[in-house]
Amino acid sequence: MAILKRRIAPPDPWTSRARPAFLYVMYGLLLWSVPLGLIGGARPDVAQAIIGAMQAYFNALPEPLYALFGTGYLGYTAARAWGKSKGAER
Template identity: 65%
Template structure:
């Protein structure tokens, strides 16, 4: 948790100055680290439980929503190949298709793009973390 990490250093320096007894100072620092670890563990547990619940869902849309969206994105990227051929044969038709797709994509609200990007990056980071830890394959 970045906020707690940024606070942890200054708080330990304050503990060093305020608590003169080395044993009491070490106990206070240890308790601070326990607090930090427990909060991070709870946040991680909460986010992982949501991902696991979605992946284990019997509803095909819920369990396959992310991969399905990737397939849509792949199809849109691969659509560039036939568009290149269409533009070589009939540039006017290619221009009309491009204008239509651009108008459609411009109609999607910006917060929806931001939400998708945030969710997708978070999902990708958690998947990578799971792979590093050995819990995901």
């Protein structure tokens, strides 16, 4: 007979949505390469304009924002791995 464990819900519902939301954004960026590739095959000038606009947008974001995101994401990953290795999280 299997013992079912109740999962304790976090008090803040946004906490449980943070990681999936980030993954959905990354999936969207990866999937965007398919229509952009098709546009590039049919209209290279339009694809180049789209790429230029996206590069300008990402270059306009301040460097400390990238550092903050990287630090937070890597810190979360390290803390999660440490918690799992200690048996605190399953």
